[in-house]
Amino acid sequence: MVLFSALVAFALTAVFVVGGVEKLRAQSSFGSTLAGLGVPDVLIPPLRVLVPVAELGTAVGLMLFPAMAWPAVAVAALGVAFAAAGALSLRAEQPVACSCLGAAADGLLGRKQIILLPLWLAAAAVLTLSPPQWSVSQGLNLLALAVVASSGLHAVKVVRAWRNDAAYRAAIEEAAESRADIVVGLHTIEGVR
Numbered sequence: 001m002v003l004f005s006a007l008v009a010f011a012l013t014a015v016f017v018v019g020g021v022e023k024l025r026a027q028s029s030f031g032s033t034l035a036g037l038g039v040p041d042v043l044i045p046p047l048r049v050l051v052p053v054a055e056l057g058t059a060v061g062l063m064l065f066p067a068m069a070w071p072a073v074a075v076a077a078l079g080v081a082f083a084a085a086g087a088l089s090l091r092a093e094q095p096v097a098c099s100c101l102g103a104a105a106d107g108l109l110g111r112k113q114i115i116l117l118p119l120w121l122a123a124a125a126v127l128t129l130s131p132p133q134w135s136v137s138q139g140l141n142l143l144a145l146a147v148v149a150s151s152g153l154h155a156v157k158v159v160r161a162w163r164n165d166a167a168y169r170a171a172i173e174e175a176a177e178s179r180a181d182i183v184v185g186l187h188t189i190e191g192v193r
Helices: 002-025 027-036 041-064 070-091 111-129 136-164 166-192
Strands: none
Touching (some): 002 027, 002 041, 002 070, 002 111, 002 136, 027 041, 041 070, 070 111, 136 166
């Protein structure tokens, strides 16, 4: 069971690192999501920082202090917050874009976040009943590994997006070349006059 809880803690850490970093990186996208959920304008700026900081703090807690109760409580609290966001989006006038894992993530908030709530709560229960057993220095190494793994996942997303945008880039290059040909043609016509 301890091995399973260690895997749960590591997986959650990777998810929270990606989500926290991406929300901090793309604050306007996350702010739009909050606005779409009906969050008052005055609360959007602090929440754009507090939510990702809570995710990153939970990731650090899961790795450095696995035997303490607060990281598991934070996992449950974040899971409830995500499910509440899903429920609010179902009541919104317009579909609300999911910026759970940053601006590059696609999809909408809604049922998925509600359906995932039992998994968040189960993960918190596993971490509480059988916390991983490692030292702070081992946790630092695992945290570094989780950050590297998260970066690798992000790199895969970037490469995928770059490949998907290849046709768009080719069209822009073709349009630029066509425009250059038109400009050169105009200069030639003006030179003949």
